[in-house]
Amino acid sequence: MSVSVKAVLIDLAGVLHTGDDALPGAVQALERLRASGLPLRFLTNTTRTPSTVLFAKLGRMGFKLQPAEIQTAALAARTLVHQRGLRPLWLVHPDIATEMGHSDPNPDVVVLGDMGHFTTYEALNRAFRLLMQGVPLLAMARNRYFQDPDGLSLDMGAFVTGLEYSAGVRAEITGKPARAFFQAALAELGVAASETVLIGDDLSADIGGAQAAGIQGWLVRTGKYRPGDEQHPEIKPDAIFDDFAAAVHCLLEAKTTG
Incomplete structure (x- = not known):
């Protein structure tokens, strides 16, 4: 090496x-x-925690860094949506909803994050129907799992792959x-x-x-x-x-x- x-x-x-x-x-x-x-x-x-909260959390653990040094998949998705002038349907955890912004009533892109316990059939089915109409899919990540203090936990990759399979599309990953x-x-x-x-x-x-x-x-x-x-x-x-x-x-x- x-x-x-x-x-x-x-x-x-x-x-x-x-x-x-x-x-x-x-x-x-x-x-x-x-x-x-x-x-x-x-x-x-990580797409459940706002960047400001993540920064504060790391600080409490004793890590010394600057907010500008942290690059998140969620902020990358927001930047991409703004750069392209898209009207998003944000399917994200409530904790980052404010940081991402409001969903558009007439979306031309589905943006999927890790909704955790807030993942519902209704939300995924709404995304599926939009994808079947030709709306593209942006996903913040497709990780399979992550490490929680009590063991491995299912990450959002399963839901990205499920939407891809059902709608016959391929997600663009931002993270x-x-x-x-x-x-x-x-x-x-x-x-x-x-x-x-x-x-x-x-x-x-x-x-x-x-x-x-x-x-x-x-x-x-x-x-x-x-x-x-x-x-x-x-x-x-x-x-x-x-x-x-x-x-x-x-x-x-x-x-x-x-």
Whole structure:
């Protein structure tokens, strides 16, 4: 693996924290990484929590970062809708409804987020009927599951795939692993993909997505990591570490000796 990098992209849930608790050593590791002077961006497919609440939550755990350093799949979807002048039907968790904005009474796009316990047949069927009329589908992510404090939980990918199957459409993804999501972070940092490393726990969305965008993908054995990820037939992480602290240690050791 090559560790001569000029910027670091970091997943949040499963890498720095689980639920409301920081993972062991993660706060201190982030402090060491920031002290190195490397530019950072935090990339998350979390679509239930407003960015302001997420920032405050991370602060309570002890993580020191700036709001502008957090890039979310939900805000990427909102930006895309505004850029294209679309009239959205927002199917999102109530906690981010205000941040996304109002649904249009005559929508020309369905935008799906993780509604969690607020997912209903009625909401999905309304989306299905619009899709059958030719309205396109934007999905904030298609993750299969995520790590809750009490175990793995079903993520929104099942509902994205269900709508795709029933309506015979293909969703455009705004978060990871979409290439545009990673490219937006690179553009803000002003670095090339080849000069960047991503640290994540999701083999597909994090590692596979980063590598498809030309970015090194470092996998950590925390969060949604599952034993056997190393043997995946197609996605091969550039490096694998026990946790975020170990990945940071390797990165800074190489920076010091390089």
